[in-house]
Amino acid sequence: QVQLVQSGAEVKKPGASVKVSCKGSGYSFRNYAIQWVRQAPGQGLEWLGWIYAANGNTIYSRDLQGRIAITRDTSANIVYLEMSSLKSADTAVYYCARKHVARTYLDYWGQGTLVTVSS
Amino acid sequence: QSVLTQPPSVSGAPGQTVTISCTGSTSNIGAGYDVHWYQQLPGSVPKVVIYDNTHRPSGVPDRFSGSKSATSASLVITGLQAEDEADYYCHSFDSSLSGVIFGGGTKVTVL
Numbered sequence: 247q248v249q250l251v252q253s254g255a256e257v258k259k260p261g262a263s264v265k266v267s268c269k270g271s272g273y274s275f276r277n278y279a280i281q282w283v284r285q286a287p288g289q290g291l292e293w294l295g296w297i298y299a300a301n302g303n304t305i306y307s308r309d310l311q312g313r314i315a316i317t318r319d320t321s322a323n324i325v326y327l328e329m330s331s332l333k334s335a336d337t338a339v340y341y342c343a344r345k346h347v348a349r350t351y352l353d354y355w356g357q358g359t360l361v362t363v364s365s
Numbered sequence: 366q367s368v369l370t371q372p373p374s375v376s377g378a379p380g381q382t383v384t385i386s387c388t389g390s391t392s393n394i395g396a397g398y399d400v401h402w403y404q405q406l407p408g409s410v411p412k413v414v415i416y417d418n419t420h421r422p423s424g425v426p427d428r429f430s431g432s433k434s435a436t437s438a439s440l441v442i443t444g445l446q447a448e449d450e451a452d453y454y455c456h457s458f459d460s461s462l463s464g465v466i467f468g469g470g471t472k473v474t475v476l
Contacts, residue, residue, distance in 0.1 A: 281465065290367065290470040291403075291411065291454050307464050341410065350458065351401040351416040358410060 248272040250280075250342050250356035257362045263330040266359045268342030275323040276300045279345040281352060282316060282327045284338040292338075296345065297325060332363045368393060369455050369468035376474040377445045385440045385471045387455030393466060395436035398458040402431055402440045405452045405470075414453075415440060442473070450475045 253267040268280060281296040295306035297316040304316050315328045325342060340359045343352035370388040377383040387400060394400055400418050403411040413422055415431035418438060428443045438457075442449055455468040 283467075290452075291456075291467040293465040293467060296465070305464060308462060343411075346416070349417055350399055351413050351456065352403075352411075353413060353422075355410045355412075 248344070248354045250344060250354055252340075252342060252356040252359045255360040255362070257364065258332050259365055260333055260363055262332050262363075263328060264332060264361055265326055265328040266340050266342075266361065268325045268327070268356050270323045270325070270344070273344075276320060278347055280316075280318070280325040281343050281345055282314075282340060283343060283352075284340045285358075286335070286338040289338075294327065294340075299325070329361075332361075334363050337361065337363045367469040368459055368462065368466045369457060371453075371455060371468040371471045373469070374472045374474065376476055378476045379445055379447065381445050382441060382443045383445055383473060385442075385453055385455075385473070387438045387440070387468050389436050389438075389457065389459075389466075391436060392461040393436075393457050393459040394433065394438055396460055398460075400431070400433055400438040401456040402429075402438075403454045403456060404449075405454065407451070411454065445473075445475055447475050449473060 249271045251269045276299050279298045282294040297304045318325045342356040344354045346353045375383045402415040404414045405411045414425050414429045418433040419431045430441045452470045454470050459466045
């Protein structure tokens with residue numbers, strides 16, 4: 247069965263960087279795009295960016311461009327989200343989600359990774 | 366402020382019908398981009414309940430339906446049940462932003 251398993255919770259200080267991983271299994275990793283979405287405590291969903299696993303092409307949210315990087319390791323079926331210059335406003339649950347192969351909706355989600363930014 | 370506007374909350378008694386609107390513009394819904402709807406139960410991961418404006422994934426009850434017109438879309442829950450109490454988000458693409466967009470979310474309360 248399709249699974250996206252994310253790395254564990256992180257606590258970071260303001261100004262630091264964080265790297266969250268998302269390992270896919272149960273499907274052909276290269277055939278899909280993975281998107282990252284975050285949710286601050288008590289808030290809605292915010293799209294961060296996506297990567298096409300086949301060629302590594304990425305698209306980022308304009309609000310975060312310059313502070314985030316999404317990469318992938320096709321040999322291990324893992325996608326990474328790295329975010330730099332962290333602020334307290336970046337405290338959120340970060341989700342990876344798979345885009346359906348032929349449509350634009352997100353059909354499978356990771357369990358989420360809580361990133362806490364606090365001094 | 367979200368590019369897609371949803372009411373913060375709607376409520377209804379069991380068995381009633383509730384409608385959640387998602388209002389966009391000519392650079393997203395009005396440009397022809399598909400709208401999808403996700404349900405997020407308390408403490409859970411979002412799950413798609415409607416994709417491509419009107420389609421229901423297998424396993425989603427047929428009391429969930431979607432529609433799209435001009436620059437807006439709607440999610441309708443007919444015969445509301447207690448287990449439908451959740452947050453609902455619409456999702457589309459915006460050509461001006463060159464990126465994916467979500468509505469701000471609507472909390473559905475079953476009275």
